[in-house]
Amino acid sequence: MTTDGRSESMSARFAATPTADTGTSEARWREWFAARGGWPPAEVPVDRLVVVSAHPDDEVLGAGALISSAARSGTEVVAVCLSDGSASHPGSPTLTPRELAEHRHRELDAATTVLGLEPPRWCGLPDGRLAEREPEIEAILAGVLAEKPVARTGLLSVWSHDGHPDHEAAGRCAQRVGDAHGLPVWMFPIWMWHWAAPGDPAVPWDRVRTFSLDDADLARKRAAVEEFATQIRPLSDAPEDAAVLGPHILARLLRDREFILT
Numbered sequence: 001m002t003t004d005g006r007s008e009s010m011s012a013r014f015a016a017t018p019t020a021d022t023g024t025s026e027a028r029w030r031e032w033f034a035a036r037g038g039w040p041p042a043e044v045p046v047d048r049l050v051v052v053s054a055h056p057d058d059e060v061l062g063a064g065a066l067i068s069s070a071a072r073s074g075t076e077v078v079a080v081c082l083s084d085g086s087a088s089h090p091g092s093p094t095l096t097p098r099e100l101a102e103h104r105h106r107e108l109d110a111a112t113t114v115l116g117l118e119p120p121r122w123c124g125l126p127d128g129r130l131a132e133r134e135p136e137i138e139a140i141l142a143g144v145l146a147e148k149p150v151a152r153t154g155l156l157s158v159w160s161h162d163g164h165p166d167h168e169a170a171g172r173c174a175q176r177v178g179d180a181h182g183l184p185v186w187m188f189p190i191w192m193w194h195w196a197a198p199g200d201p202a203v204p205w206d207r208v209r210t211f212s213l214d215d216a217d218l219a220r221k222r223a224a225v226e227e228f229a230t231q232i233r234p235l236s237d238a239p240e241d242a243a244v245l246g247p248h249i250l251a252r253l254l255r256d257r258e259f260i261l262t
Helices: 004-017 026-036 058-072 097-114 130-147 163-181 215-226 247-253
Strands: 049-055 076-083 121-125 155-156 185-188 206-213 257-261
Touching: 026 215, 049 058, 049 130, 049 163, 058 076, 058 097, 058 155, 058 215, 058 257, 076 130, 076 163, 076 185, 097 215, 121 130, 130 163, 155 163, 163 185
Parallel strands: 049 076, 049 155, 076 121, 155 185
Antiparallel strands: 185 257, 206 257
16 A cells, blocks of 8 residues: 555565565675765754654664664654564464564564663554554654654654555654654665665655764674564574575665665
């Protein structure tokens, strides 16, 4: 379920590029980065940052270092995880969807602790069906904002054109809530790096900003990602239990910089 032709096109491209395939290689991205040059630095100049993820790991994979740095600098970071994460391994003979959701809850709690963040807010909405729950998501986000009105507040969300329907639903809701409250909204891509190509016209490269990671930032983020055992390692030898985030995917998300769309 999408809101415009552009989003439908991206979802179709993502669906046509299974995550078991390599997608656009990190080597190809790095070559393009070097030839293109840099982007302006990413900044989130707020006192309270509400971070919106569709699944338990999106915020860490896409912007873990940036939000960790913001928290260490005194920004109140409120992580909101919308779905229960139960659909990452459909048909698994090892874990039921409920057991998988419980594992993923613990994993994100541990990962955010590694990053020095407060425990995330858990919404428990159905993984894979967030587009059906957009009014509820908007109400959740508006409620988080109303808990503690702060003049300098912003939202950071997974990108509304990332190609995954849950990611897109989360981004659309964050944007609408931010617009309704007159707040800045920033977004981070995840699956875009898989289906897009360097210079892809479907990506608004002019809106890209980057957050540079030093060695300590990268080590901290890598340690946080290691907590997602159900996603980065197979649950068993069964095909249905294959790792969701293989090395070719993690290579694009564990760089020395994170990318934010303004």
